[in-house]
Ligand SMILES: [K+]
């Protein structure tokens with residue numbers, strides 16, 4: 042650490058130089074760094090889950106299942122090829138929980154810091170890059186950002202833990218197990234992970250408001266995403282002061298929840314196989330959950346296989362839209378969806394600008410939205426085609442499974458466990474790409490970042 | 506006709522005044538006029554098909570089937586609830602053929618004149634509106650436009666008729682029937698109508714290049730659309746001189762055809778139920794047809810029901826994209842698809858502009874493309890949900906049928922005839938909307954055409 046002559050003000054400690062090296066990579070290709078970090082975390086979790094002590098039987102888990110579970114955990118998806126409650130040992134469950142928390146936290150910070158850099162949003166990124174370049178305010182800036190993220194996580198996961206702990210005591214768990222179960226559940230809920238360690242699943246809590254309401258509320262908040270939560274928490278009494286992003290995210294999330302709840306409630310109200318035999322209040326509770334969790338939480342008190350195909354199709358749409366930007370939710374994101382809807386309204390009205398909440402939205406934002414949605418649809422299409430070829434399953438269950446993986450939702454009609462390994466790898470790749478973000482993936486794989494100086498002459502092809 | 510004092514140069518004949526009245530409506534709401542004209546034509550054809558003489562048995566056709574067939578004919582779709590060859594009388598078949606030709610011709614002229622006005626393309630519309638306003642060059646302009654459309658139709662339908670007539674003679678049809686069958690087939694092919702009056706369907710011609718190649722070539726040209734055909738025919742030896750629209754249309758159509766042919770060819774090569782038992786050359790022919798006709802022709806020599814579900818899914822995608830703008834093809838149109846792909850490439854590369862063939866494409870074009878694609882996807886989604894609720898069919902066949910109707914393609918896995926009337930009405934509405942064009946429909950139904958003077962301040966929500 043003394044090979045170079047230190048310049049004035051240089052701190053030549055090893056940690057500082059490592060940090061500078063990482064910053065350098067992040068500045069030149071933040072997307073590629075995100076990709077590498079993510080893949081490494083998945084690799085480590087896969088390795089840990091491949092240890093014999095990770096399973097309850099002490100036998101080594103097959104590679105396809107270890108990789109699938111690791112990807113599902115780190116990408117906070119919740120799709121499982123083996124039952125989390127019975128297949129994995131306590132060690133394995135702790136590994137999964139840590140994977141979920143790293144995936145949720147890591148993606149939150151990386152996605153809000155690096156992901157925003159990819160999408161070229163002005164505020165935060167430029168501040169960060171400027172801080173990195175001047176090397177003076179950098180630590181302070183990054184530190185305060187991380188502190189805000191960590192505070193949010195601690196407050197909300199803590200609140201969920203406190204609410205759920207007495208519930209598990211009441212159910213009859215001993216103190217230690219109640220603490221463990223409520224902690225696992227709290228982390229899984231806020232990170233929209235969809236993993237559960239209840240033997241027999243959540244079906245036993247179908248009418249239990251104390252268990253279900255925390256899932257609904259925690260999933261809603263977790264799926265808002267860090268940029269929205271930060272803006273709201275700074276002005277939580279004055280919604281008019283929220284950023285456009287926060288307003289759009291809250292409004293769209295709420296509308297999708299209400300629409301999903303009403304639609305699924307109507308379609309399943311009289312279905313005796315799903316929740317049609319429960320008391321009316323519990324049917325409403327289950328409809329509220331079924332309308333919320335497709336947008337990436339993935340918890341379900343009702344076996345999806347018992348629902349109607351119409352409900353599946355509505356859930357397909359909700360899953361594809363997903364959660365908020367830089368959230369623990371997946372999909373193409375609610376703002377992407379909202380911007381496209383606003384563009385269509387502007388087009389139909391003949392307005393020159395796309396507008397929302399008294400602001401206009403730049404055409405370049407629409408272009409990014411189109412790219413995200415279109416690439417997402419293409420990935421879902423390619424994944425669906427792959428599973429149709431690799432299995433003899435039909436489109437209804439295949440499309441549901443593929444969108445669930447891409448949107449890191451984790452709901453399933455029940456086909457996951459019996460898929461061939463090849464299909465498990467396809468779904469793993471979808472979860473990974475879906476969690477990383479399609480455009481981050483595209484930027485990470487891009488071979489060049491061409492920028493033209495000369496603008497070409499304009500010509501308008503006919504559309505539609 | 507003498508109530509007003511004629512101004513100098515005024516022609517006060519009844520026809521002129523009627524033309525002025527129509528022009529006035531067209532100028533103020535061309536979309537609404539298109540809607541009304543189209544609905545009227547469908548209504549008249551429905552009424553004619555409801556006459557007892559329209560069926561071969563002399564019994565009045567049920568309303569749902571008359572409406573469905575009329576919509577399918579006028580919207581050049583080709584989905585049928587009853588067998589065209591056997592259910593309808595010669596009178597009924599003539600009505601259907603006239604409906605196809607009006608639908609194809611009418612939509613060609615109306616879509617190229619009014620549809621372009623809706624999409625606010627500069628060249629043609631402004632010329633037309635200017636001509637209408639000055640009332641001097643109007644007739645000349647419109648006349649030359651119509652003459653070009655009519656010449657195109659006459660040349661291509663005539664060529665198809667001449668090629669197919671001896672074929673039908675060789676098959677063994679008497680002179681009159683050979684003339685009629687080849688005429689029907691020629692009109693059905695060029696208008697991408699997908700209707701056939703061969704008893705037993707096209708399956709008997711699965712290895713017949715003389716019958717299949719005219720379908721492939723005629724469908725390709727018909728699906729290019731009038732603006733592209735006009736630009737190409739003016740400079741057919743100098744592709745560099747073609748309009749950007751023509752270049753994009755030809756390039757995208759060709760790429761989609763090749764990709765579709767290869768994919769379907771591979772998936773069905775060894776499928777004995779579809780064309781896997783034919784000689785290799787005939788398998789290639791059938792793959793070429795199966796790769797072309799989903800983009801809205803709708804002819805098939807192979808029963809779709811015998812193909813793999815993977816093939817259905819590829820055809821779903823091809824049908825959704827559809828043909829060229831202002832063509833006899835449906836779907837969201839190839840240029841819509843191309844502009845979105847180009848936008849994604851620009852986004853991934855970090856280019857400020859969307860570019861193609863040495864031209865840049867304005868952001869407002871992308872906005873229109875997004876609107877068309879997104880509204881199309883929404884309509885397909887709504888139609889699919891409706892059919893899932895109304896029938897107990899599964900997603901694979903329902904999605905195929907709904908996209909086929911929306912994209913006025915006409916391919917079917919075989920469920921059309923057994924659908925309940927409610928589902929037939931849903932598909933009729935989809936065919937109508939799909940043929941009219943989603944944005945024309947939106948503009949026709951729009952209650953206001955708001956235009957702001959003040960621009961709002963800009964703010965960028967996070968996307969993806
Ligand atoms: K999830």
Ligand SMILES: [K+]
Pocket residue numbers: 581582583697698699801802803913914915
């Ligand atoms: K057709």
